[in-house]
Amino acid sequence: xxxxxxxxxxxxxxxxxxxxxxxxxxxxxxxxxxxxxxxxxxxxxxxxxxxxxxxxxxxxxxxxxxxxxxxxxxxxxxxxxxxxxxxxxxxxxxxxxxxxxxxxxxxxxxxxxxxxxxxxxxxxxxxxxxxxxxxxxxxxxxxxxxxxxxxxxxxxxxxxxxxxxxxxxxxxxxxxxxxxxxxxxxxxxxxxxxxxxxxxxxxxxxxxxxxxxxxxxxxxxxxxxxxxxxxxxxxxxxxxxxxxxxxxxxxxxxxxxxxxxxxxxxxxxxxxxxxxxxxxxxxxxxxxxxxxxxxxxxxxxxxxxxxxxxxxxxxxxxxxxxxxxxxxxxxxxxxxxxxxxxxxxxxxxxxxxxxxxxxxxxxxxxxxxxxxxxxxxx
Amino acid sequence: xxxxxxxxxxxxxxxxxxxxxxxxxxxxxxxxxxxxxxxxxxxxxxxxxxxxxxxxxxxxxxxxxxxxxxxxxxx
Numbered sequence: 001x002x003x004x005x006x007x008x009x010x011x012x013x014x015x016x017x018x019x020x021x022x023x024x025x026x027x028x029x030x031x032x033x034x035x036x037x038x039x040x041x042x043x044x045x046x047x048x049x050x051x052x053x054x055x056x057x058x059x060x061x062x063x064x065x066x067x068x069x070x071x072x073x074x075x076x077x078x079x080x081x082x083x084x085x086x087x088x089x090x091x092x093x094x095x096x097x098x099x100x101x102x103x104x105x106x107x108x109x110x111x112x113x114x115x116x117x118x119x120x121x122x123x124x125x126x127x128x129x130x131x132x133x134x135x136x137x138x139x140x141x142x143x144x145x146x147x148x149x150x151x152x153x154x155x156x157x158x159x160x161x162x163x164x165x166x167x168x169x170x171x172x173x174x175x176x177x178x179x180x181x182x183x184x185x186x187x188x189x190x191x192x193x194x195x196x197x198x199x200x201x202x203x204x205x206x207x208x209x210x211x212x213x214x215x216x217x218x219x220x221x222x223x224x225x226x227x228x229x230x231x232x233x234x235x236x237x238x239x240x241x242x243x244x245x246x247x248x249x250x251x252x253x254x255x256x257x258x259x260x261x262x263x264x265x266x267x268x269x270x271x272x273x274x275x276x277x278x279x280x281x282x283x284x285x286x287x288x289x290x291x292x293x294x295x296x297x298x299x300x301x302x303x304x305x306x307x308x309x310x311x312x313x314x315x316x317x318x319x320x321x322x323x324x325x326x327x328x329x330x331x332x333x334x335x336x337x338x339x340x341x342x343x344x345x346x347x348x349x350x351x352x353x354x355x356x357x358x359x360x361x362x363x364x365x366x367x368x369x370x371x372x373x374x375x376x377x378x
Numbered sequence: 379x380x381x382x383x384x385x386x387x388x389x390x391x392x393x394x395x396x397x398x399x400x401x402x403x404x405x406x407x408x409x410x411x412x413x414x415x416x417x418x419x420x421x422x423x424x425x426x427x428x429x430x431x432x433x434x435x436x437x438x439x440x441x442x443x444x445x446x447x448x449x450x451x452x453x
Binding site: 188306 | 384385386387388389392393413414415416418419420423424427439440
């Protein structure tokens with residue numbers, strides 16, 4: 001029991017650190033995808049690539065320790081290797097469209113909720129409703145679609161092994177970096193020059209400047225990406241990669257149970273890692289609770305230190321509808337893909353799963369469609 | 379012209395600033411007031427594309443004023 005308590009305390013610390021990092025670096029997966037199409041900026045997507053590179057090295061080491069011989073039809077425990085197929089594409093399209101419509105993905109809405117963005121609270125409510133709809137209809141999706149979809153894990157494919165899978169993943173990350181740079185050059189986007197502050201001379205000034213850089217001024221996105229990648233590795237070392245929709249699914253299920261509409265026992269989920277809501281993980285202070293709800297105080301702490309907390313109410317009532325509708329679509333998408341931009345993408349690519357790449361492509365497609373829509377909403 | 383986009387989140391402040399710069403075509407400066415920190419990264423890169431320069435000032439907690447000045451009038 002003492003060991004369990006220690007793990008839980010560590011996961012709480014990591015949840016807080018993740019929330020703090022998201023808030024400080026204003027890390028936004030929705031912007032990363034959307035800004036590619038909105039104004040040809042790859043700044044945030046490059047930060048995500050850096051985070052993926054950091055996490056991939058760590059995940060490979062953890063998975064190799066658990067399953068030394070890849071290719072024996074055995075997946076490492078907890079790895080986010082998810083089914084690859086129509087559910088991945090449909091889930092990614094819905095999620096990508098929803099996050100652009102609402103202005104933030106699930107993790108983005110979580111840390112913005114803690115910064116006082118009221119619209120993000122509405123988005124999260126939409127996400128929980130969407131996840132509830134999938135929970136009620138899961139067995140239909142499973143039998144007609146997901147049950148036949150393979151869980152493709154790179155080290156077990158074509159005799160790649162860990163070294164081959166790492167090489168393939170890094171080649172793909174490098175190629176993505178080159179494509180993003182070409183995309184930026186083509187669109188002519190200009191990075192803003194860094195604003196130079198007053199020179200720091202004395203010890204006191206230097207300390208004040210360091211404090212300011214960490215706790216007041218926002219971090220560069222690339223720093224946020226690298227730190228989040230590191231947090232992911234430590235989370236997996238302790239127990240599991242990062243995911244947030246599993247916990248929100250549990251909330252949806254608990255609410256429906258209270259209302260007398262308990263969702264049916266889901267088929268197939270016991271063999272799937274990631275953000276599948278597992279029965280044994282119930283309880284308010286479970287592992288997924290700590291790394292999901294922990295984001296809130298972590299982000300609030302960051303916002304308070306930087307004096308960035310403020311209750312912000314959208315003045316345009318249409319924004320509430322966008323948040324709820326976008327949240328609902330994200331819930332449906334994350335339910336089908338068994339994870340959001342964190343669980344099915346940011347934790348999946350480092351798990352050396354094909355599903356992470358396919359989900360990312362579908363997110364890009366959904367974001368492209370979302371951009372066409374928000375351009376028409378004043 | 380003054381553009382008060384407090385309460386709005388990405389990408390609306392940036393889209394509205396771009397719309398204003400496109401409409402004014404450098405005839406007037408655009409003063410954007412926002413309480414959304416990510417705008418500090420999204421609005422400035424747009425300025426040179428429409429012939430504007432930018433200056434960012436923190437005018438509250440959390441509130442920033444991004445002044446977009448027609449490049450010709452800057453100096």
